[in-house]
Amino acid sequence: MSAPRPVHSETRIGHVHLKVADLERAIAFYAGVLGFGVVQRLGSQAAFLAAGGYHHHIGLNTWESRGGRPPAPGTTGLYHTAFLYPDRPSLADALARVLAAGIAIDGAADHGVSEAIYLRDPDGNGVELYRDRDQAEWPKDARGRLAMVTEPLDLAALLAEARG
Numbered sequence: 001m002s003a004p005r006p007v008h009s010e011t012r013i014g015h016v017h018l019k020v021a022d023l024e025r026a027i028a029f030y031a032g033v034l035g036f037g038v039v040q041r042l043g044s045q046a047a048f049l050a051a052g053g054y055h056h057h058i059g060l061n062t063w064e065s066r067g068g069r070p071p072a073p074g075t076t077g078l079y080h081t082a083f084l085y086p087d088r089p090s091l092a093d094a095l096a097r098v099l100a101a102g103i104a105i106d107g108a109a110d111h112g113v114s115e116a117i118y119l120r121d122p123d124g125n126g127v128e129l130y131r132d133r134d135q136a137e138w139p140k141d142a143r144g145r146l147a148m149v150t151e152p153l154d155l156a157a158l159l160a161e162a163r164g
Contacts, residue, residue: 016081017059018125021068023047025122026060033101034083034094034129057083070124080118080126091115091131092162095155098129108153112139113146115153 020026027047030036036049039056045063048056058081071077085091095117098105106118106126116130141147 015057015059016078017061018078018081018121018123019065019068020060020062020123021065022122023060023062029103029122030058030060033097033103035097078125080128082116082128082130085129085131088115088131088158089161089163091117091129092158092160094129095158096162099159105155108155110149110151110153112149112151115158117153117155 018026023044023046027038027049030049031038036051036058038047039050039054040048042061046059046061049058049060050056083094085094098117098119103119106120108117109115112133114130114132116128119127119129121127139147139149
């Protein structure tokens with residue numbers, strides 16, 4: 001059996017569509033805290049949000065989940081949605097927004113390839129806010145293979161880089 005043909009190298013995850021219990025509460029988090037813009041609403045049942053004029057990065061709906069509860073621990077499902085910021089000051093701004101909203105941080109890590117902050121949205125969905133380092137900076141082992149790590153991330157130093 002031959003190895004499968006790899007996907008095109010420029011393929012990316014384009015958006016995430018989440019089932020939420022309360023649409024207004026979810027919009028308050030993704031738009032009000034994280035700063036994504038509401039691009040379109042479908043009444044009180046769904047909304048589409050984006051950054052930079054894209055059609056949508058986040059879809060939110062209550063079609064099957066209005067008033068629902070988060071999945072129970074130990075069940076399958078989405079671990080987290082990761083939002084990639086273009087640089088360290090932008091990630092710092094995201095952290096400042098989250099802290100100003102009084103949202104708890106689950107964790108933060110320097111992975112060598114990236115810096116990441118972990119939290120939960122109002123429906124209990126995992127959210128990762130991160131920025132990638134330049135590929136030339138990625139840690140490698142003695143054989144030249146990628147060697148990601150999980151080290152503490154200095155949140156105070158990161159916050160010091162937040163834009164105005």
